[in-house]
Structures are given as C-alpha cells and as structure tokens.
Amino acid sequence: MNNEIPVQMIGPQGEVMAHAVDACVHCGFCLPACPTYALLGDEMDSPRGRIVLMKEVLEGSLPLADAAPHLDRCLGCQGCVTACPSGVPYGELITAFRGWSEPRRQRSPLDRAKRAAILKILPAPKVFSLAARVGQHTKPLAPVLPAALRAPLDLLPEQVPAMQPLPQVTRARGPRRGRVAFLAGCAQQALAPNFNAATLRVLARNGIEVVIPEGQGCCGAAALHTGARDEALRLVRQNLAAFHPDDYDAILSNAAGCGAGLKEYPAVLHGLPDEARARALAAKVQDISEFLAGLLRAGELEPFLPASRPLTVAYHDACHLAHAQGVRAAPRELLRAIPGVTVAEVPEGDLCCGSAGTYNLEQPELANSLGVRKARNILSTRPDLIASGNIGCHTQIQSHVRRAGSRVPVLHTVEVLDLAYRGEL
Amino acid sequence: MTPRKTALFPGSSAPLPRSASTPDNALATELTRRLGPHKVLSRLSERLNYRYDAIQFGATPLCVVLPESTADVVTAVRAARAAGVPIVGRGAASGLSGGAAPAQPSVVVSFTRMTRLEIFPERREARAQAGVVTLAVTERARPFGLIYPPDPASFRTSTIGGNLGENAGGPLCFKYGVSGDYVRALEWVDAEGEVHELTREAYDLAGLLIGSEGTLGLITEASLRLTPPPQFTRTLMASFADVGACAQAVSRAIATGAVPAKLEFMDQACVNAVEDFLRLGLPREAGALLLVDTDGDDLDTVEEERALVEAACLEAGGTVRRAVSDAESAALWQARRSVSPALGRIRPQRMNEDIVVPRSALAEVVREIRALGDASGLPLVQFGHIGDGNLHPNILFDPRRESPEAVHDLAHRIALVAIRHGGVLSGEHGIGTMKRPFMREAVDPLTLAAFRDVKRALDPAGALNPGKVLPDEEGEPHAHP
Ligand SMILES: Cc1cc2nc3c(=O)[nH]c(=O)nc-3n(C[C@H](O)[C@H](O)[C@H](O)COP(=O)(O)OP(=O)(O)OC[C@H]3O[C@@H](n4cnc5c(N)ncnc54)[C@H](O)[C@@H]3O)c2cc1C
Ligand code: SF4
Numbered sequence: 001m002n003n004e005i006p007v008q009m010i011g012p013q014g015e016v017m018a019h020a021v022d023a024c025v026h027c028g029f030c031l032p033a034c035p036t037y038a039l040l041g042d043e044m045d046s047p048r049g050r051i052v053l054m055k056e057v058l059e060g061s062l063p064l065a066d067a068a069p070h071l072d073r074c075l076g077c078q079g080c081v082t083a084c085p086s087g088v089p090y091g092e093l094i095t096a097f098r099g100w101s102e103p104r105r106q107r108s109p110l111d112r113a114k115r116a117a118i119l120k121i122l123p124a125p126k127v128f129s130l131a132a133r134v135g136q137h138t139k140p141l142a143p144v145l146p147a148a149l150r151a152p153l154d155l156l157p158e159q160v161p162a163m164q165p166l167p168q169v170t171r172a173r174g175p176r177r178g179r180v181a182f183l184a185g186c187a188q189q190a191l192a193p194n195f196n197a198a199t200l201r202v203l204a205r206n207g208i209e210v211v212i213p214e215g216q217g218c219c220g221a222a223a224l225h226t227g228a229r230d231e232a233l234r235l236v237r238q239n240l241a242a243f244h245p246d247d248y249d250a251i252l253s254n255a256a257g258c259g260a261g262l263k264e265y266p267a268v269l270h271g272l273p274d275e276a277r278a279r280a281l282a283a284k285v286q287d288i289s290e291f292l293a294g295l296l297r298a299g300e301l302e303p304f305l306p307a308s309r310p311l312t313v314a315y316h317d318a319c320h321l322a323h324a325q326g327v328r329a330a331p332r333e334l335l336r337a338i339p340g341v342t343v344a345e346v347p348e349g350d351l352c353c354g355s356a357g358t359y360n361l362e363q364p365e366l367a368n369s370l371g372v373r374k375a376r377n378i379l380s381t382r383p384d385l386i387a388s389g390n391i392g393c394h395t396q397i398q399s400h401v402r403r404a405g406s407r408v409p410v411l412h413t414v415e416v417l418d419l420a421y422r423g424e425l
Numbered sequence: 426m427t428p429r430k431t432a433l434f435p436g437s438s439a440p441l442p443r444s445a446s447t448p449d450n451a452l453a454t455e456l457t458r459r460l461g462p463h464k465v466l467s468r469l470s471e472r473l474n475y476r477y478d479a480i481q482f483g484a485t486p487l488c489v490v491l492p493e494s495t496a497d498v499v500t501a502v503r504a505a506r507a508a509g510v511p512i513v514g515r516g517a518a519s520g521l522s523g524g525a526a527p528a529q530p531s532v533v534v535s536f537t538r539m540t541r542l543e544i545f546p547e548r549r550e551a552r553a554q555a556g557v558v559t560l561a562v563t564e565r566a567r568p569f570g571l572i573y574p575p576d577p578a579s580f581r582t583s584t585i586g587g588n589l590g591e592n593a594g595g596p597l598c599f600k601y602g603v604s605g606d607y608v609r610a611l612e613w614v615d616a617e618g619e620v621h622e623l624t625r626e627a628y629d630l631a632g633l634l635i636g637s638e639g640t641l642g643l644i645t646e647a648s649l650r651l652t653p654p655p656q657f658t659r660t661l662m663a664s665f666a667d668v669g670a671c672a673q674a675v676s677r678a679i680a681t682g683a684v685p686a687k688l689e690f691m692d693q694a695c696v697n698a699v700e701d702f703l704r705l706g707l708p709r710e711a712g713a714l715l716l717v718d719t720d721g722d723d724l725d726t727v728e729e730e731r732a733l734v735e736a737a738c739l740e741a742g743g744t745v746r747r748a749v750s751d752a753e754s755a756a757l758w759q760a761r762r763s764v765s766p767a768l769g770r771i772r773p774q775r776m777n778e779d780i781v782v783p784r785s786a787l788a789e790v791v792r793e794i795r796a797l798g799d800a801s802g803l804p805l806v807q808f809g810h811i812g813d814g815n816l817h818p819n820i821l822f823d824p825r826r827e828s829p830e831a832v833h834d835l836a837h838r839i840a841l842v843a844i845r846h847g848g849v850l851s852g853e854h855g856i857g858t859m860k861r862p863f864m865r866e867a868v869d870p871l872t873l874a875a876f877r878d879v880k881r882a883l884d885p886a887g888a889l890n891p892g893k894v895l896p897d898e899e900g901e902p903h904a905h906p
C-alpha cells in the first residue's frame with residue numbers, strides 16, 4: 001500500500017511499520033481470519049482496515065483518538081498473519097504502533113491506573129498470586145461490579161493453587177542428553193504451577209537437564225502489546241542478560257505468549273545496540289512442544305504408557321503458538337504418540353478464544369463472545385480432554401467450558417504427556 | 426449499550442459498538458435516524474475504510490450503510506437519492522478493477538452483515554443474501570452432498586453479491602461455468618429503491634445485472650443452483666519448452682473430447698517466482714507449466730480423460746507427471762496456489778490483468794506480452810485459465826521504484842494485444858475504473874451506445890456506481906485511475 005509515513009521522524013520502529021504497510025496489497029484475504037471482523041462485520045475492525053487506520057494516523061491525516069477504538073479491539077492474535085498471502089508482518093506493525101501511540105494517548109486517570117496495575121501485577125508471580133487470592137474473596141461481589149472489573153474475576157479458578165518454588169537446576173534422569181534453559185513464566189506460576197512441574201518432569205524423563213537462569217523476569221510481551229514500550233525494553237534487556245544462548249541447546253517456554261514474546265526480541269530491538277544479541281537469543285527459543293517433537297521425530301522420545309481407555313483430546317491452537325510461532329504440527333504429533341489418544345480438530349480452530357493477554361480485561365464483551373463460541377466449538381467434538389499450550393487460553397477455555405456446563409478437564413499439552421508417562425491417563 | 430446480534434456468523438452475539446460521534450452531514454443524520462447508529466458509519470475513521478478495493482483507493486464516502494435486510498437497502502437507496510448522492514455497492518472489496526472504490530463521494534452500501542443462507546437440498550438450491558461469503562455456500566451445502574462450484578481464488582473472502590457483480594469465475598469454470606451460470610433467481614433493489622425478484626424467464630434481466638458491477642442495481646439475495654461434487658479427481662502436471670506447445674497441447678486435448686475440470690498454466694517467470702519462494706522442485710527451465718484436473722463420477726472416464734490430456738501433452742513435446750495420490754495432487758496444485766505470495770516477494774504491488782483471447786492466438790499473445798514486458802523493464806509474469814484463454818499477465822512494481830504511469834501504460838498495451846487478437850478486456854475481474862479507459866478501443870460505438878441506453882433505462886439519474894464500466898460520453902482523456 002502506498003504510504004507517506006515519516007519514517008525519519010519515527011525512527012527504527014517507523015521502518016518496521018512502514019515496511020508492513022508497504023507489503024499490504026489490501027486484497028482482503030485476511031478478513032475471514034479475523035475474530036473481530038467475524039463478530040462485527042465492519043472493515044475498521046478487520047486487519048486490512050486496521051492497517052489503513054494505522055497508516056492514516058502515522059501520516060497525520062487521522063487523529064489517533066479516532067482510530068484507537070478499532071485498534072484497541074485487535075486481539076493481537078495474528079490470525080491475519082497466517083492468512084495473508086503477501087506475508088505482511090501485522091504482528092510487528094501493531095506492536096510497534098502500540099508502543100508509538102501509547103504515550104500519545106489521552107486516557108482517563110482510572111484507565112491509566114487500571115493499566116498500570118495490570119502491568120505491575122501480571123509479571124510478578126508473587127503479587128499475582130496474592131491478587132488472585134484477594135480476587136477470589138471478592139468473587140461474591142462480582143454481580144454488582146462493573147463489567148471491566150468483573151471480567152478478571154470470572155476467569156479466576158475456583159481454587160487459587162499455592163505457589164510452588166522452582167528448582168534452579170533439574171537434573172536429567174538417566175544419562176544426560178541435553179541441557180536447556182527454561183523461562184518460568186509469570187502469571188502462570190501463580191495460576192497453574194503444575195504446568196511448570198509437568199514440564200520439568202517430562203524433560204528430565206527424557207534426559208534433559210533444565211536450568212532456570214537466575215535474574216530472568218517476565219518476557220515483556222504483556223507490556224509490549226499494551227504499548228508500555230519502556231517497561232518492555234527494560235524486561236527484554238533483563239532477559240538478554242539472564243539467558244546466555246551459547247550455554248544451552250535451546251531456550252524453552254511452555255507458554256505460547258511468552259515464547260512468541262522471546263521470538264519477537266529482534267523486532268523490538270530493531271535498530272538498537274542489542275539487536276544482534278536478541279537475534280542470537282531468539283534463534284534458540286523453542287516452544288516445549290517443538291523441542292519434544294524434535295526428540296520424537298529423531299526417535300529419541302521416551303515412549304508413553306498407553307491411555308487407560310481410548311481418549312479423544314480436543315487440541316486448541318493457541319494463537320501465539322499457531323499464528324505467531326507457526327507451531328501447529330508438533331503438539332498434535334506428541335499427543336498422537338500416546339497410544340489410545342485421538343486428536344480432534346476443533347471447528348473454526350483458527351479463531352482466537354478471546355483471551356489474548358489483557359484483552360479480557362479491556363474488551364470484556366468481545367472476549368466473552370469469542371469465549372462462548374470457542375467453548376461451543378470445542379465441545380462439539382465431544383472430547384474427553386481439552387489440551388492447549390498457553391495459560392491465557394487455558395483459563396479462558398476452562399471458564400467458558402464450565403459455564404457451558406461441562407466438566408471436561410482442560411490441561412496443558414505437557415500435562416497430558418506427563419500423565420501419560422505416569423500411566424495416569 | 427444493548428447487546429445486538431449480527432448475522433455474519435450464525436450464533437455470534439457480540440454487541441456492535443456504535444458510532445460515538447454524531448454524524449457530520451445531513452444525509453448521515455437522516456440515515457442514522459432511520460436505521461439506527463449501528464448500521465450507519467459516518468466518522469472519518471470509519472469512512473476511510475470504505476474507499477478501497479483490492480486494486481485501488483477511491484474517494485472517501487460521505488457515509489457507509491451496513492444493511493441487515495433488503496428493507497435497510499431500500500432505505501439507504503431512497504435517502505441517498507433524495508439527497509442526490511451516488512450509491513456504491515460493496516461486498517468484501519476483494520475486486521481487482523476498482524469496482525467498489527467510489528469514484529466520487531457516495532453512500533457506500535456494504536453487504537457484509539447480510540449473511541443469511543438457507544440450503545434447500547431437495548431443490549439443489551441455496552438462497553443467499555448478498556453478503557454471504559462464497560465458500561460458506563459450499564461449506565453449508567456439503568453435508569447434504571452438494572457444492573457450489575464457482576471458485577474464484579478469493580472465495581474465502583469474496584461475497585456472493587460481489588461475485589455476481591463481477592460475474593466471477595475461477596479454475597473450475599472451464600467445465601462448470603462462472604457465477605452467473607448458477608443463478609436461478611435474483612432479488613434486487615433498483616435505482617429508485619424498488620425491490621424486484623427476477624427469474625430467468627422471458628428477458629434475462631438477471632443476466633443483465635450479473636456482471637454489471639453495481640451500475641444497474643443492488644443485488645440483495647440470490648437463489649443459487651447447487652450440484653453434487655464429482656466423486657473422483659485426477660491430476661497431472663506437464664512442462665513444455667514454450668507456451669506455444671502448451672497451448673497446442675490444450676487445444677488438442679479438448680479436440681479429442683476431454684473436458685478437464687481445471688486447466689491452468691504458468692509461464693517461466695511465474696514458475697521461477699514460485700520456485701524461489703517454496704523450492705518445490707518445479708522445472709525452472711520450462712517455458713510453460715500446465716496443471717490439469719479431470720473429474721467425474723465414473724473413475725474410468727476420469728482416467729481416460731487424463732490419458733487423453735497426457736497423450737496430447739506428449740505429442741506437443743511436453744514432459745508429463747501424473748499425481749498418484751491426493752497428497753501429490755495437492756502438492757502439484759500448491760504451485761499454482763502459491764503464485765500470489767510468491768509474486769509479493771518480488772515487488773510489493775502488482776497490477777493483475779485479466780484478458781481473454783481465442784486459444785488459437787494464445788501462443789502469439791503470450792509471446793507479444795512477454796516482449797512488451799521485457800521492453801518495459803518492469804517485472805512481468807503470466808498465468809491463467811488456459812482452457813478458456815483467460816490470461817492474467819501481472820505487472821509487478823514498487824511504487825517507490827517504478828512509475829505508476831509506466832505500469833498503467835504497460836497494462837494498456839497488454840489490453841490492446843488482447844483486442845488485436847480478437848479477445849476481450851476482462852474475463853472475470855470486471856472493467857471498473859481500471860479498464861474503463863480502454864472500453865472505446867474494445868467495444869464498437871453502436872454497442873457502446875446500446876450499453877448507455879440500458880444504463881439510462883435502469884438508472885436515468887446515473888446514481889449507481891458512477892464512473893465505472895462505461896467511459897464518459899465526451900472524449901474522455903485516458904485518465905490514470
Ligand atoms: C488475490 C485475489 C484473487 C482473485 N481471484 C479471482 C478469481 O480467481 N476469479 C475472479 O473472478 N475474481 C478473482 N478475484 C477478484 C475478486 O475477488 C472478485 O471480483 C470477487 O467477485 C469480488 O467480490 P467482492 O465481494 O469482494 O466484491 P467487491 O470487490 O466488494 O465488489 C465488486 C463489484 O461488485 C459490486 N457489488 C458488490 N456487491 C454488490 C451487490 N450486492 N449488488 C450489486 N453490486 C455489487 C461492487 O460495486 C463492485 O463493482 C481475486 C481477487 C484477489 C484479491
Ligand atoms: S491479506 Fe495481507 S495483503 Fe491482503 S489485505 Fe490482509 S494484510 Fe493486506
């Protein structure tokens with residue numbers, strides 16, 4: 001698309017944005033992939049429309065405040081990236097745009113406070129755990145709270161589990177075949193500590209030593225995608241210091257959003273001094289399922305014990321795994337490797353579940369519609385188990401599946417593998 | 426805010442955010458009063474997004490109406506007429522001729538929320554509102570053992586209204602026909618805001634509306650013929666030293682009685698673009714690549730037809746590869762499907778031409794266009810539905826590096842080659858604004874006068890999609906779109 005974005009005035013992130021706008025030929029192939037377009041049926045809430053809006057704002061012909069409502073409705077799910085035949089890096093565009101526009105936005109003091117609170121709480125496991133407990137006690141108040149405050153409460157599990165401290169090094173069981181670094185994640189440590197425990201057990205069982213490098217923090221994705229660029233840069237640099245790519249066979253994450261976040265570092269640091277380091281780090285990053293599927297394909301994965309009965313597992317593609325990282329086959333291959341397990345494909349599987357980081361908190365109504373739709377689509381496969389590879393999807397799906405009256409367990413892919421190893425599936 | 430249902434996907438229940446500001450012109454105010462704020466867009470941020478299609482940007486509309494029913498369309502048309510504002514119909518805006526991009530400030534009627542779709546298996550028929558996405562018809566009909574064959578490459582995105590507006594085709598149209606061939610009846614709104622239902626009895630007025638690019642009326646619903654899918658499909662790929670041999674093979678195969686479902690060709694530049702992109706192992710040295718599907722319910726006939734095509738290819742000096750499995754067929758077709766993204770990697774933009782020429786002239790036409798491309802210095806590739814002689818020469822360009830004038834000039838020369846060889850300007854993408862300047866060269870004055878009479882009869886005030894299809898009456902300069 002022709003554009004006159006004043007790249008010189010914006011700097012390296014301007015280049016990132018202008019390049020994405022350039023590449024879009026406004027063909028509209030991305031429209032059917034976009035959840036907000038599916039719900040609203042208007043062009044401003046489609047990927048193509050948002051690209052035009054961003055272009056107009058950057059060129060100075062549209063006030064930011066006018067474009068903002070439509071850009072805010074973007075889930076950042078990157079369904080459009082998968083669908084785009086021209087390879088438009090929409091994810092980089094919207095991330096860079098949010099970083100550029102946030103300081104220029106007029107927000108109410110309440111709004112600012114809410115965003116600041118989210119960004120403080122989410123990345124700090126201990127604070128999050130505490131907040132979750134407080135939230136739990138507030139649940140009875142939910143019906144009288146405004147929607148924006150009610151939404152996060154709806155998502156809390158009935159029991160907020162106790163925090164489990166993580167060992168800095170987990171030794172391989174049997175002869176050591178590899179050594180990886182692990183990003184422990186933040187909110188997930190509080191909400192679903194078993195994800196990490198299961199991950200460590202499965203890796204150890206396969207002869208992989210796992211190091212959780214000291215000094216690591218939140219991957220920065222939440223800050224980045226809400227436009228808090230300075231905060232994001234701080235976290236990115238902190239992790240660049242903590243993870244030394246040369247020391248490990250791989251740097252693993254078991255949260256799709258965090259893995260995608262780490263892989264985004266080069267774009268974030270584009271044109272800045274640490275760009276090369278970011279590239280080296282990103283090149284080593286893998287989702288846990290990619291890494292394990294690598295072992296599987298090489299014939300090196302410890303075999304699973306068969307499931308106790310034939311099981312249908314509905315596998316949900318987390319957007320940040322399928323669209324942002326392009327990881328689709330690996331988790332399915334792993335689940336199918338468990339004797340007795342059939343993987344069910346979910347109708348409209350490419351459509352986001354509505355969780356999308358802080359989206360639940362910022363666009364509760366749209367998030368809710370998408371959650372309802374996702375639960376219905378998943379349950380239509382009559383699954384015995386639901387698996388996915390992301391904490392956000394996990395809470396959203398669990399909450400909506402329960403509301404739809406189903407008790408089907410919702411697990412992380414690696415939890416399913418862990419159960420299979422233990423003969424408990 | 427009261428939650429409202431949109432009809433876009435069955436069961437979606439998101440509340441529609443409403444326009445926050447008050448409308449900034451009288452027409453928008455009036456329409457908002459009559460239709461409610463959810464169906465009328467009047468803010469700049471909203472209107473800016475309804476000025477383009479997949480090929481060009483036009484004028485920013487005065488307001489946009491998102492009708493949910495035929496009655497809403499009637500309201501929009503009447504109000505626009507009363508205000509003396511032109512009306513532009515819009516589907517998914519995936520059009521490639523500028524049809525949905527307003528030539529002047531207008532009311533844009535965007536059909537994306539008119540998505541009611543009913544399947545009547547006993548009649549082998551679908552009743553679809555204009556905004557139904559093309560692929561959805563087949564998806565919904567398939568459980569009843571039926572499909573809707575028209576298959577433009579854009580079928581995941583484009584709408585039935587837009588398909589009928591352009592009379593869209595696709596690879597399957599050699600055997601199965603184009604969109605218009607599947608229409609049994611049309612409901613449409615005329616320039617005065619009256620609703621009509623047309624079947625194909627007496628005068629084929631439905632046929633007149635199909636392909637009229639929104640210049641004669643707005644289609645609101647259509648009854649579409651469905652067919653059972655063929656049970657068997659067989660695929661082959663053949664490579665030839667040059668396009669002449671490829672065209673010869675196709676003509677020979679058709680003469681021997683084969684009716685393949687798809688006959689697609691790619692020239693050498695196109696093959697190399699795809700190969701650079703995906704490394705599928707395509708023969709880079711081939712002057713032309715041919716992809717063929719034969720299909721039907723009787724496997725022997727399907728195989729026989731493939732054998733006829735194969736023999737014709739070999740006779741023309743080609744090298745043939747048969748797909749032995751569905752997976753291999755899919756792999757072979759991946760080459761054709763990947764043309765778009767592959768071209769996007771060479772230059773960010775492209776002008777997608779859409780000429781049709783007699784098959785006998787094909788080799789000569791492809792050669793002439795190749796020579797024009799080489800002389801212009803612009804990257805050019807050719808591919809298309811060779812069975813119908815429908816070619817898509819694509820001029821690739823980067824607006825920062827190449828001048829739009831040069832691109833437009835080359836497009837014009839390409840159109841002239843088609844006309845000189847007894848061809849036509851458009852196979853399936855329409856005339857829109859892109860090819861309007863070439864119409865005088867393509868259509869004789871008497872026929873053009875008849876077109877104008879039809880337009881005047883149905884739209885005397887010229888309110889429907891002005892500036893499209895028909896060139897202006899007075900000597901219009903060859904304006905760049
Ligand atoms: C990558 C790509 C591949 C394509 N491949 C093909 C292909 O293989 N074959 C093919 O034929 N086309 C193809 N197209 C072109 C385009 O998709 C078709 O022309 C399609 O039919 C347009 O449908 P739409 O809903 O997007 O209509 P739009 O682009 O919105 O509108 C097209 C025209 O129809 C009019 N119109 C829209 N709705 C109505 C209505 N309800 N009543 C009256 N008029 C209306 C508009 O005013 C406009 O003139 C392709 C496009 C792209 C981008
Ligand atoms: S599919 Fe890609 S090129 Fe086409 S409109 Fe969407 S982002 Fe742009």
Ligand code: SF4
Nearest residue numbers: 034074075077078080
């Ligand atoms: S990221 Fe998701 S919500 Fe945002 S434009 Fe792309 S498809 Fe739509």
